[in-house]
Amino acid sequence: MxxxxxxxxxxxxxxxxxxxxxxxxxxxxxxxxxxxxxxxxxxxxxxxxxxxxxxxxxxxxxxxxxxxxxxxxxxxxxxxxxxxxxxxxxxxxxxxxxxxxxxxxxxxxxxxxxxFRRDPNADTPRIQCHExxxxxxxxxxxxxxxxxxxxxxxxxxxxxxxxxxxxxxxxxxxxxxxxxxxxxxxxxxxxxxxxxxxxxxxxxxxxGYESDPLGALGSQPVERYKYADKQFGTWHVIILGLRYAWDRLWDPKAEDGGRTIFVPAAYAQQLCETARSELKALQTKGEVSFISEGDIICAWWAQQLALALIPKPSNQEVGLYNVYGLRGRLGQDLLPSSRAYVGNAFCSAPAFMTVKDILTRPLGLIAAAVRQSYMDLSTRDQLEAAMSLARTAQDKGGAALFGSPWMHWITCSNWTKAGLFDMDFSGALTQRLGEGDHKAGKPTYIQIHAFQKSMLVSSFVVMGKDAEGNIWLYGHLKEKCWAAVNKILEDAVTR
CATH class of the missing domain: 3.30.559.10 (Chloramphenicol acetyltransferase-like domain)
Known part of the structure; x- marks a missing residue:
């Protein structure tokens, strides 16, 4: 990024x-x-x-x-x-x-x-800020x-x-x-x-000052990882590298860029109501019965990216990687909630589908696929299995990748649980001078940026919800792709 x-x-x-x-x-x-x-x-x-x-x-x-x-x-x-x-x-x-x-x-x-503020006239999602x-x-x-x-x-x-x-x-x-x-x-x-x-x-x-609380995580798996058969081998990595090289050769001046996307509270609420109604109408016994707001936003943004970047339905695979934190999963032993673990503790739950699935299926079913992936892969045994593969790959200087080397990659990281909009800096107030009825000392806007070279990945972060319930996203794409995304967002109200 x-x-x-x-x-x-x-x-x-x-x-x-x-x-x-x-x-x-x-x-x-x-x-x-x-x-x-x-x-x-x-x-x-x-x-x-x-x-x-x-x-x-x-x-x-x-x-x-x-x-x-x-x-x-x-x-x-x-x-x-x-x-x-x-x-x-x-x-x-x-x-x-x-x-x-x-x-x-x-x-x-x-x-x-x-x-760096909410647009008072926005009633549909829009790009609020550019890099x-x-x-x-x-x-x-x-x-x-x-x-x-x-x-x-x-x-x-x-x-x-x-x-x-x-x-x-x-x-x-x-x-x-x-x-x-x-x-x-x-x-x-x-x-x-x-x-x-x-x-x-x-x-x-x-x-975790000197000792590593997660040092043994993934060292003794007890079951096979669900997507072990989809793990990249040598040829997959070579193909991915050639794709990246071709991408840079074909468009050597292409630059990556970030944008902030504002999703009004009322629009997000309507998205959730629509998705849950679709799921209720289409689900069968034994399938996912609950989808969170995070699942829905993840699925919705994946749809916007697909519409903008790969608008023609096809059987090309899409890997929708949903990043989730491990502190709750490991709170009974490795990461007790009474202590502050100030380090990295996360994993990802990929949901695999086709471009056609994303473009033609109802939002509720795509969100259900995201939720099902999380339910399947975030159990302690599956987590240990995933981290075991990641540990082996990291020891060799690489990363554990899953899916097809030809697939389109989308990663989602939801920061809402971090509660950044609720951080209370009131102890540093000199005097309250800002307008509005916000809570003094709490942030009214948050912006992130990361310096990183991307590689064939469309990534986005849900930065959180402000005091009014509006959702803020940070997306990272090639600069030339943002015009198409902006057009999709402008047309969102009519779809």
Whole structure:
């Protein structure tokens, strides 16, 4: 997703003997974690105090366990990643990067930041923001774009950029995916906000400081993975690589780009009612009887992508990969809910169908396929089986892939359970100046961006629901594809 990068510094700084060195956990060292840097922007219709944010964050990162988030990332002599945690933080080796700037205008006077809000006139889904709208408000020269920017500097793993307006605040947080996933991000935010809001005694214990709670996950499977027969072999990987090479050769100037999609609450509610009515009318005994809002949004966006990118019905396979978190599944033993696991703990449940299925089947049945895949593959035994295959592939330097090398890939990651729109920064308020009846100190808009080179994949994230129930998506496609998607969204009300 986003802009490609290349590091200009290839020599790592000298090792500091007093640093505590801890190996990066096994699953944090996966392919997505190694390659991606994530930026997460929050808009507040209030003015926040940078000093209060920095002081509370410093207090959190000075606590046992939580100090790990002030680490630096290094490669060891075996080519594996380690965390180097300073014995103490000072002005030369800060626990986090924090940049502040103030603009003496209202946010709605800014040509791009003014777009970080709900469109009051929108009654159907629409593209709200383009990558060009947000990128220089989140990222600035010198900020990281890839893991090399951490390896070849003494940069801390957490970065913050704060822009204040007369009546609003933009706060961007950046980190390499290697450090934590979305739910880990949420666990970090909740701990920080407990300190910010004067509830230090409620900060949970940091889980997995030195030991790896998921180190044995997938090492002893007891059953065969449902899609083991669809796992890629050598020739499948070669075909996929040739597809990618041909794609780049045929269109070498093609660029990837992100967009934010706004789905009004009333429209989302109607989607859910329609899908559930279709399922009730068409299901048979023993099939899926419940579909969640997340299932429906995932299925709906897959339909929009199919209509825009592959509008001709065919038997070409589509792999709809739905990413889900493991904390709930492993809460009884490996990841107890009483502790904060600030790392990566996720898997994906692929649902395989054809282009024809997506274009011709009712929305409710596509959502049911997404739900059925999750039900089948998220059991503990199937999870262990999937992670066993992933472990073997990762040990060989690759990833476990399933399906056809000729298929169209769509990935969905739903962040709604992270509750990012409910994060309470009220402890940092200077005064409430924003308009509207929002809850003071809570974000009214969220924007994400990830620097990663994509590969034949259409990906999107459900960033969550705002206070009014509107749903926000972040999609990533080739730039030339967005015009077709935009046309599909404009026509959505008539379909």
């Amino acid at each position: 986003g802009i490609s990068w290349s590091s200009t510094r290839q020599t790592a700084p000298p090792v500091v003997p007093s640093d505590t060195v801890i190996p990066v956990h096994f699953w944090d060292n996966s392919c997505p974690g190694r390659s991606m840097v994530i930026f997460d922007l929050f808009r507040f219709d209030d003015v926040l105090d940078a000093g209060k944010l920095k002081t509370s964050l410093s207090k959190l990162l000075d606590r046992p366990g939580w100090r790990k988030l002030g680490a630096r990332i290094r490669l060891n002599k075996n080519g594996n990643y380690d965390y180097h945690i300073p014995a103490y933080f000072d002005e030369e080796r800060v626990p986090f990067a924090f940049h502040c700037e103030a603009l003496d205008i209202n946010i709605n006077e800014h040509p791009r930041a003014s777009r 060009a709208d947000w990128i220089d408000l989140m990222w600035q020269p010198g900020d990281p774009k890839g893991i090399g920017d951490y390896l070849y500097s003494d940069r801390p793993i957490l970065g913050f950029r704060m822009i204040t307006f007369v009546d609003a605040t933009l706060l961007t947080i950046s980190w390499p995916h290697m450090v934590f996933d979305t739910m880990g991000h949420a666990a970090f935010l909740r701990a920080w906000l407990l300190v910010l809001n004067g509830r230090d005694d409620e900060v949970p214990e940091f889980h």
